Amino acid sequence: MTPVFGYDAVVAGAGIWGCTVARVLADAGLAVLVLERRSAPGGNCRCEKDEASGAEVHVYGSHIFHTSDSKTWSFVNRFTAFNGYQHKVLARHAGKTYFLPLGLALLNSFYGLELKPGEVADFIAGEVAKSGIPGTPRNFEEQAVSFVGRPVYEAFIKNYTAKQWGCDPKELDASIIRRLPVRASYDVNYFADLLQGIPRWGYNALFAEMLHRTGITLRCGTDYLAERKHIPSGVPVFYSGPVDELLGFRFGPLPWRTLRFERETLPVADFQGTSVVNYTDADVPYTRIHEFKHFHPEDAETMRRPFTAVCREYPAAWKPGDEPYYPVSNPQSDALLARYREEAAREFPGMTVGGRLGEYKYYDMDKSVARALETAETFLKKRNA
Ligand SMILES: Cc1cc2nc3c(=O)[nH]c(=O)nc-3n(C[C@H](O)[C@H](O)[C@H](O)COP(=O)(O)OP(=O)(O)OC[C@H]3O[C@@H](n4cnc5c(N)ncnc54)[C@H](O)[C@@H]3O)c2cc1C
Numbered sequence: 001m002t003p004v005f006g007y008d009a010v011v012a013g014a015g016i017w018g019c020t021v022a023r024v025l026a027d028a029g030l031a032v033l034v035l036e037r038r039s040a041p042g043g044n045c046r047c048e049k050d051e052a053s054g055a056e057v058h059v060y061g062s063h064i065f066h067t068s069d070s071k072t073w074s075f076v077n078r079f080t081a082f083n084g085y086q087h088k089v090l091a092r093h094a095g096k097t098y099f100l101p102l103g104l105a106l107l108n109s110f111y112g113l114e115l116k117p118g119e120v121a122d123f124i125a126g127e128v129a130k131s132g133i134p135g136t137p138r139n140f141e142e143q144a145v146s147f148v149g150r151p152v153y154e155a156f157i158k159n160y161t162a163k164q165w166g167c168d169p170k171e172l173d174a175s176i177i178r179r180l181p182v183r184a185s186y187d188v189n190y191f192a193d194l195l196q197g198i199p200r201w202g203y204n205a206l207f208a209e210m211l212h213r214t215g216i217t218l219r220c221g222t223d224y225l226a227e228r229k230h231i232p233s234g235v236p237v238f239y240s241g242p243v244d245e246l247l248g249f250r251f252g253p254l255p256w257r258t259l260r261f262e263r264e265t266l267p268v269a270d271f272q273g274t275s276v277v278n279y280t281d282a283d284v285p286y287t288r289i290h291e292f293k294h295f296h297p298e299d300a301e302t303m304r305r306p307f308t309a310v311c312r313e314y315p316a317a318w319k320p321g322d323e324p325y326y327p328v329s330n331p332q333s334d335a336l337l338a339r340y341r342e343e344a345a346r347e348f349p350g351m352t353v354g355g356r357l358g359e360y361k362y363y364d365m366d367k368s369v370a371r372a373l374e375t376a377e378t379f380l381k382k383r384n385a
Contacts, residue, residue: 005232007033007217012224013240015043016365017355019210020075020372021238026215028380034216037223037241042207043355044325045365050309052265054302055292056202057309060323061259062276062290063203066193067366073195075369079209082197083298087190091278093155100278101190102148102156103183110155120184124149140172147180159282164315165257165328173330193366198295233350236379240355242324243340247347249320251339254360256324260314262286271308286312327360352379 011022014036022032040046044060064087067073076082089100099105107123108115115123127149137143140161145153157180161169189196199206211218224241231237239246244254275294279286290311293302318324327333337360344353354375356363363371 005230005235007031007235009033009236009238010035010224010231011238011240013037013043013355013357014041014207014211014218014220015240015355015368016045016207017358017368017372018043018238018240019207020369021354021376022216023210023213024373024376025380026213030215032216034211034218035222035224035227036218036220039220040204041211041218041220042203043240045203045207047203050265050292050307052305053293053307053309054299054305055309056296057263057292057311058203058290058295059261061261061313061325062288062292062295063365064191064196064198064295065365066191066196067364068193068195069366069370070195071373072366072369075373076206080199080201080206083200083296084196085198085295085297086196087276088188088274089190089276089278090272090274091156091280092284093280097277098156099188100156101183101188102152102180103188104186105188106156107152107182110152117184120182124182127151137174139174140169140176142170143174143177144169144180147177148182156280160278160280160287162282163285163287164326166315166317176329200298235350237348237351238375239348239351239353240358242357243337243344243353243360246353246358247340247343250343251336253320254336254340255328255333256318256322257326257328258316258318258322259325260316262312262314263309264311265307265309267306268308269304269306271310286314288313324357326362327356333360 008030009025009032011018011032011034014034018034019041022034025032045063046059047056048059050057064085065076065082066087091098091100098109104115104117104120107113107120128146131145131150133142133146137146141158144157158169161172165172224239225245272289272291275291277289279288290313292309296302344351352375353359354371355368
């Protein structure tokens with residue numbers, strides 16, 4: 001195909017989805033124009049250096065790359081080494097600190113017991129039986145209690161969930177949690193995925209390397225929606241912005257939860273001894289404190305510095321114009337999304353709408369990469385057929 005206006009394809013949005021699509025297309029010899037409306041690529045994985053502490057601050061919340069998919073892992077490892085960081089999360093409840101996820105460390109500490117691995121299932125079943133949940137759980141609270149029993153639910157899940165979603169968990173659908181595994185071991189690795197880490201030189205360097213290739217032109221500070229009139233029809237577009245915005249919010253905005261991050265540089269070498277602590281009680285208004293230097297324990301110089309960068313995370317109601325973080329899935333938003341999807345397919349037949357904003361779906365980074373690889377590979381197969 002002869003390139004139209006100098007490019008074979010346009011990618012709107014340089015998050016991990018858009019960068020993956022752009023790279024695969026460029027590797028296949030296509031000239032790709034990447035338009036990003038922020039001032040730099042990386043989407044919500046973007047980082048900023050905190051000068052005093054030297055820490056890489058994850059601007060949109062802590063991001064740990066984890067996957068069990070070897071294809072995705074091989075792809076991202078083409079552009080960076082990972083530092084082998086394994087994620088652990090602690091929880092503060094009633095003045096005490098516990099290891100998540102739910103497992104032997106938390107149960108024994110919380111109940112003051114010495115349960116053995118073989119005793120966990122019966123113990124939890126006993127706690128659930130005492131909680132008196134009727135037949136089929138009718139809401140989030142009943143579903144969670146039916147998995148872990150009432151005391152653990154009340155201490156670690158109820159208030160955290162209420163803060164996260166801004167409502168009583170009884171008002172949330174039971175389907176939000178399909179399973180809540182309790183580990184019969186002292187394994188406190190937060191993710192079950194064995195392939196895990198943080199890009200050794202930070203996420204920004206990963207994105208710079210992904211886009212550093214002949215055939216890719218990146219234009220930051222450029223909104224695709226403002227530029228699209230200059231793009232000839234027939235040029236394939238891979239759009240990873242919000243699907244409702246693509247269609248001018250004509251049916252009303254899809255609802256989101258947003259987050260407010262309160263950042264601080266403190267004059268201590270180490271504030272909390274780990275990267276993420278969850279605050280599970282109602283009287284603490286934030287859900288988590290992130291301390292970024294702990295994501296790079298291999299960086300001895302930064303670890304030693306007498307400063308540290310921390311960030312308190314406050315979930316909040318979303319209104320148009322706020323940063324969208326978590327889609328709010330319910331029957332109304334599902335129906336609205338279906339309308340937008342249909343309309344986008346009808347109005348923009350040459351466009352692929354993807355990524356977390358385009359699909360209106362929470363994806364971890366590895367799932368975003370996997371879906372982008374599939375999207376780009378399917379496109380190339382059709383193009384070459
Ligand atoms: C608080 C939080 C913590 C998370 N932590 C983790 C974690 O630890 N591990 C993990 O694997 N995943 C994590 N995730 C998920 C991760 O953020 C997503 O998987 C990832 O950001 C999805 O990438 P994306 O490219 O789809 O979207 P985004 O990163 O949002 O990128 C979309 C890009 O498109 C741009 N854009 C939008 N509209 C336009 C337009 N009209 N024109 C031009 N550009 C446009 C945006 O500016 C943005 O840069 C977390 C998510 C949240 C909310």
